[in-house]
Amino acid sequence: MNLAESITLYITKRQAAGEKYYSPARVLRALSRSHGEIELASLTSDQVSCFLAGPRTGPATWRNKYGTLRVFFEHWLLREELHTVPLPPPAPKYTSSFVPYIYSVSELRLLLAAVPRCQQRDACLMSAPMFRTLLLLLYGTGMRIGEVLRLRGDDVDLGAGVITVRGTKFYKSRLVPLGPHVQAHLRSYLALPGRIDRNHQPLFQSRLHKAVRCQVVEIGFRRLCNLAGVRREDASLYQPRIHDLRHTFAVHRLTEWYQNGADVQLLLPVLSIYLGHVELHSTQRYLTMTPELLGEANRRFERYVCGGGDEQETER
Numbered sequence: 001m002n003l004a005e006s007i008t009l010y011i012t013k014r015q016a017a018g019e020k021y022y023s024p025a026r027v028l029r030a031l032s033r034s035h036g037e038i039e040l041a042s043l044t045s046d047q048v049s050c051f052l053a054g055p056r057t058g059p060a061t062w063r064n065k066y067g068t069l070r071v072f073f074e075h076w077l078l079r080e081e082l083h084t085v086p087l088p089p090p091a092p093k094y095t096s097s098f099v100p101y102i103y104s105v106s107e108l109r110l111l112l113a114a115v116p117r118c119q120q121r122d123a124c125l126m127s128a129p130m131f132r133t134l135l136l137l138l139y140g141t142g143m144r145i146g147e148v149l150r151l152r153g154d155d156v157d158l159g160a161g162v163i164t165v166r167g168t169k170f171y172k173s174r175l176v177p178l179g180p181h182v183q184a185h186l187r188s189y190l191a192l193p194g195r196i197d198r199n200h201q202p203l204f205q206s207r208l209h210k211a212v213r214c215q216v217v218e219i220g221f222r223r224l225c226n227l228a229g230v231r232r233e234d235a236s237l238y239q240p241r242i243h244d245l246r247h248t249f250a251v252h253r254l255t256e257w258y259q260n261g262a263d264v265q266l267l268l269p270v271l272s273i274y275l276g277h278v279e280l281h282s283t284q285r286y287l288t289m290t291p292e293l294l295g296e297a298n299r300r301f302e303r304y305v306c307g308g309g310d311e312q313e314t315e316r
Contacts, residue, residue: 001081003043004036010072020167024068030054031069040081049088062091100247101240102288107230108139108248114228118220125206125216131224133189134204134217138242140182142249142275144168145242149212154199158183158190168276176274218242250275250286258299 007028014021034051035043052065066087073085103111112132119128126134137148147165155164161183163176178186190197195205202211221242225231231239253271257264272283 001040002036003038003040004032006040006076006081007032007036007072010075023064024071027065027068028072040076041083043086045086045088048086052088059091066090098238099234099236100286100288101232101236101238101244102251103139103230103240103244103248105252107228110228110230111135111224114224118224118227124220125208126212126220127207129189129192130204130206130212131217131220133185135221135245136185137182138245139249140179140185141176142246142253143176144246144276145214145217147276149202149204149214149217151203152199153197153201153203156186156190156203158187165276172276174273174276246275247286247288250283251288254287255292 011021011025011028014024031048031051035047038047048069052062052069057065070085070087073082073087076082077085112135115132115135116128118124119126119131134148137143138145141163143163143165147168150167151163151165155166157164158178161178161180163178164173165176166173168174196209201209204212206212206216218241222239225240250271254264257267268283269280272280275283275286277283
């Protein structure tokens, strides 16, 4: 059995078991394009090393590819199609220096105000009201962009004030409560003329009444940031992303809890569940320290040290 055949069989098996398996499948198909004609058992660690070190491969990408290949090779090792796993030694651990961008409230207002200019051309697949509502829902709920774009009409229950998110990143569904302002914006959007308002239709539709692709939204958001003048001036290689709205939601929520004197430690697991995380440490990645958040945390600490305010409140 050559490598291409083994990869096709393996991907089919994983997807037949109910997995989406999109990103790992892309890695394996890329390996198949490079060495597909080689017999699976003849593949060498040097050839795998060359594949792992391909163009535009940073440390995180290298580790993701390595993990995908390790599980793939172990699958065939257990079935005696391989005698050894042809992988090089794993790379040393590294600490990511990437810092997500946290939008200020004023920057969010600039983005929303620039939406009509951004989408004024007839060639734009997204209408201005649709794009604006999409951004408000992303910021107001912290949902992932893929989750929002997969929503159907019957996933939204404005009467109960909840959205049902199906088939998430971890193959689970969850209910996302909506605040009154988000509900009002969604209600206005759903009342717009020209939408095909059926339960099985996408909630967010293009001008052609089709589902909107993630790439279209990301390109539109990049154009929107340029029009609004929202950009980062630090040494980061990445400009503000639409996924950073999810990070911003988490940080702003935490800051507001501090301002309101809430028990942040008690509420962090609630935030984790709301974001759809399986473990609390996944949520910690979203809690980027901002000057506002640091200031609120310092004030809380000062009250505790100087007067024991929080401790007294807990005792009462």
